[in-house]
Amino acid sequence: MGFNIAIDGPAGAGKSTIARMIAAKKGYIYVDTGAMYRAMALYLIRENVSPEQIDEKCQGADITIGYENGEQVVYLNGENVNAYIRTEEVGRMASVSSPNPRVRKKLTQLQQKLAAEADVVMDGRDIGTCVLPDAQVKVYLTADSHERALRRYKELTAKGESCDLETIEKDIIERDRQDMTREISPLKQAADAVLIDSSHMTVEEVADAIITLCGGCQWK
Numbered sequence: 621m622g623f624n625i626a627i628d629g630p631a632g633a634g635k636s637t638i639a640r641m642i643a644a645k646k647g648y649i650y651v652d653t654g655a656m657y658r659a660m661a662l663y664l665i666r667e668n669v670s671p672e673q674i675d676e677k678c679q680g681a682d683i684t685i686g687y688e689n690g691e692q693v694v695y696l697n698g699e700n701v702n703a704y705i706r707t708e709e710v711g712r713m714a715s716v717s718s719p720n721p722r723v724r725k726k727l728t729q730l731q732q733k734l735a736a737e738a739d740v741v742m743d744g745r746d747i748g749t750c751v752l753p754d755a756q757v758k759v760y761l762t763a764d765s766h767e768r769a770l771r772r773y774k775e776l777t778a779k780g781e782s783c784d785l786e787t788i789e790k791d792i793i794e795r796d797r798q799d800m801t802r803e804i805s806p807l808k809q810a811a812d813a814v815l816i817d818s819s820h821m822t823v824e825e826v827a828d829a830i831i832t833l834c835g836g837c838q839w840k
């Protein structure tokens with residue numbers, strides 16, 4: 621097993637920015653598990669799969685990851701789909717398909733294989749609780765919903781997209797509810813995870829706090 625850092629938390633808490641930063645600082649591989657669920661969702665959209673057919677059809681999606689210029693690339697049946705997985709439509713389908721047990725089993729196996737072969741910083745919803753229960757460092761990263769909505773609002777307006785802060789916050793609260801109340805692998809803090817609330821912290825402060833946790837480990 622490589623050295624594994626597991627970062628879980630709700631949407632918009634800053635997991636991917638921070639995980640990427642830590643991976644670069646420590647020379648580890650960053651594994652964005654949300655991107656894998658999104659690639660599966662893209663497949664299901666393209667195949668016109670109804671929610672009732674997810675169980676059967678998900679087996680047709682071969683999802684793998686690779687790295688190009690230091691960035692994670694997700695391949696869906698051999699095609700680089702990074703450019704297609706960040707849309708609202710794919711996000712919506714991902715929240716419908718990610719609770720499916722077969723989808724979770726397939727992607728969990730892939731994630732565990734990656735973590736067995738290399739030192740990784742992996743982020744998602746169930747990494748510390750289900751995917752890597754023996755990770756050396758586990759963090760539950762959160763921030764209050766208003767702060768998370770504000771970050772998303774600034775991101776979108778910086779891109780020139782028009783949006784409404786109140787709607788964004790409502791969406792975030794609903795996404796949290798779905799992730800936390802689903803039957804399989806719900807989002808929750810692992811008993812041995814360290815809670816970090818990033819509401820009033822900079823990304824550097826959060827990354828440093830996690831790197832300090834790694835330093836406390838005896839063998840790396």
Ligand code: DC
Nearest residue numbers: 653654655657714715718744745746
């Ligand atoms: O973090 P994100 O928005 O890219 O995640 C996309 C979807 O996948 C979201 O509905 C949560 C789900 N997800 C999950 O169920 N388990 C993970 N380990 C990562 C993401």
